[in-house]
Amino acid sequence: MTIMQHTAVGSDPQAIYNRIQQREIEQLAQIAIQQKMAPIHTLAALDLLQNEIQIFLGQNWLSLFIADNREVNYSLLFQSNSKAKTSKNESRSCKDTFFKECILSAEPILFRASEILKADKSFPASFVHVIQEGNKAIVSKAFRVHDHYWAILSLGYKRLEHIDPRLEYRIKNFIPQLGISIGNILMHERSAHAALTNMPSSPAQPQGFLQNEGYGKKSEASEPQMIGESDLIQAIKSQLKMVALSEMNLLIQGESGTGKEVATQIIHHFSLRSARPLIKVNCAAIAPTLIESELFGHEKGSFSGAVKRKIGKFEQAHGGTLFLDEIGDLPLTLQAKLLRVLQEKEIERVGGNKNIPIDVRIICATHKDLQAEVKAGNFRSDLYYRISAFPITLPSLRERREDIPHLIQHFLLKHAGENPPKQMSKKVLQRLHLHSWPGNIRELEHVIARSILLTEDSTIKKIALLPDADFVGESKVPDFRLQTLANFEKEYILWVLHNCKARISGPNGAATILGIPATTLQSKMKKLGIGKKFSYSKE
Ligand SMILES: Nc1ncnc2c1ncn2[C@@H]1O[C@H](COP(=O)(O)OP(=O)(O)OP(=O)(O)O)[C@@H](O)[C@H]1O
Structure with missing residues (x-):
């Protein structure tokens, strides 16, 4: 039953007028409670706010349940003082009727004492105790935290007349702020390890409510993962955690x-902007003439081809984060415009004549030495x-080789799909450990994904690595350094063909190893002057 069904609402003009007046009072009350809730980052602080919440919602008892992100179980996160014998460890299945009913309803749901005591529905054990303490009904409302977790607010009332439409209105307006506060509490109270490490074999999980089944073992799709246990990567994770909540560019x-993009995803995910979009722009991938309109948008007719208004990435990211990848490749003219946006916090669409205020956090990434680019006059110092x-x-993967086994495990699991994850032979593991990984984690991931595809056994015993100029364990590796890209490409294709015994297509063919269609390889060979009877001179 919803609260509206529980109480009749007057509809004569006087009643409507009263309701409008009431709404204004409501808004003031709401602003007051929001201001108090906003800075909350701990359960202890929430505890201290109990009186204010009680004044606002009029409840005699309050509890908060939270589900794990896989929606397997939910358990108690917080409850107001009650003699009810409730256990913090009470963990219940998300399949129970109470949980399901709450998450399916957009309205707060009213459970009367008789319904709770009847026991034909499954309610948390604490509810029965709370009714025994004199509460006549419990009102529950489900809400989302960080877009990932279901939480349920439950309020016990000893007097049914406190449950009226005004309460419904208050609960609905209280919930968004509560969701943000609970999100902040989870972020704050979770240890850096649990928050930013998602190693499948993660050793010590934090104690308390975070230990619920599935919690902390975030799903691949929902949460960015930074795998690694080395000191270097631990330090990075602490830095990410530290800066996530700040508003710093x-x-x-x-x-x-x-992992620059992964780091950006983590910062955004754990920031207060996480409910808003994270928008990515690769400054190196867009033609210089198009970047301006890509970033700032354009008005219809502002240039030939501008057939309709386009909203730029800055506007798309409003309230959230804009990730400017390869910032070192941003043309100088655009650098000046970006600087102005950062200073003035407003943009102007190409061909537009009004300034649009923008609230965006900027995260820039580059593989270039930006300081050197500044010295060379390619990047504005301001x-x-x-x-x-x-x-x-x-850090590069070479600098943290101790993370390689963790990453291998992670990628073997990630790319297993529906199949059981494959193992790696000791020899292959040793070889991977010695490789210099010029392409870092991306290269490692591609190598593993490809090996899984090419191996029918449950153990990967062979692995195809990119030529490795720094690797000293094998002598027949060509010197690919200091030459033109075309030469490099030619040499590399020759080397791969040589190792594939000139086989172009098929699972062990050069095209598969290069990750391109056989027809593309053939046309590349033609273009680079590699005949069918090629010879590989650097053997
Ligand atoms: N620490 C990590 N744990 C797990 N996966 C990672 C990690 N770092 C990177 N990856 C994976 O490696 C790949 C490359 O990462 P990412 O795109 O973040 O790198 P990048 O530094 O932004 O690269 P580029 O400079 O080329 O854009 C992605 O598939 C990403 O998921």
Whole structure:
């Protein structure tokens, strides 16, 4: 039963007028409670606010349940003082009728004492105790935390007349702020380890409510993962955690494939902006003439081809985060415009004549040495100082080889699909450990994904690695350094063909190893002058 069904609402003009007046009072009350709730980051602080919440919602008892992100179980996160013998560890299945009924209803649901005591529905054990303490009904409302977790607010009332439409209105308006506060509490109270490490074999899980089944073992799709246990990566995770809640613009540096985008996703995910979009722009991938309209949007007819108004990435990211990847490739003219946006916090669409206020956090990333780019005159120093207040530098995989086994495990699992994850032979593991990983984690992931595809056994015994100039364990590796891209490509294709015994297609053919269609390889060979009877001279 909803609260509206429980109480009749007057509809004569006087009643409507009263309701409008009441609404204004409501809004003031609501602003007051929101201001009190906003800074909350701990359960202890929530506890201290009980009186204010009670004044606002009039409840005699309050509890908060939270479900794990897989929606397997839910358990008690918080409850107001009650003599009810409730256990913090009470964990219940998300399949129970109480949980299901709550998450399916957009309205707060009223459960009368008789219904709770009848026991033909499954309610948390604490509800029965709360009724025995004199509460006549419990009102429950489900809400989302961080877009990932279901939580349920339950309020016990000793006097049924306190349950009226005004309460429904108050609960509905209280819930969004409560969701943000619970999100902040979870972020704050979760240890850095649990928050940012998702190793399948993660050793010590934090105690308390976070230990519920499934909680902390976040799903691949829902939460960005930064795998690694090395000191270097632990330090990075602490930095990410530290900066996530700040509003600082950030610069993330590191070689290609070191996880700059992953780091950005983590920062956004754990920031207060996580409910708003994270928008990515790769400054190197867009033609310089199009970047301006891509970033700031354009008005219809502002240039030939602008057939309709386009909303730029800044506007799309409003309230959220804009990730400017490869910022080192942003043309100088655009750098000046970006600087202006950062200073003035407003944009102007191309061909437009009004300033649009923008609330966006900027995270920039580059594999270039931006300081050197500044010295070379390719990057504006004022923009550099503006975005590099808190630079984060991701280590290369070579610098943290101890993470390789963890990453291998992670990718074997990630790319197993429906099948049981494959193992790796000791020899292959040793070889992977010695590789210099110029393409860092991206290269490792591709190598593993490809090996899984090419191996029919349950154990991967062979692995195809990119040529590795720094690897000293094998001598017949060509020197690919200091040559033109075309030469490099030719040499590399020759080397792969040589290792594939000139086989172009098929599972062990060169095209599969290169990750391109056989027809593309053939046309590349033609273009690069590699005949069918090629010879590989650097053997
Ligand atoms: N620590 C990590 N744990 C798990 N996966 C990772 C980690 N770091 C990177 N990856 C994976 O490696 C790949 C490359 O990562 P990402 O795109 O974040 O790198 P990048 O530094 O932004 O690369 P680029 O500079 O080329 O854009 C992605 O598939 C990502 O999921």
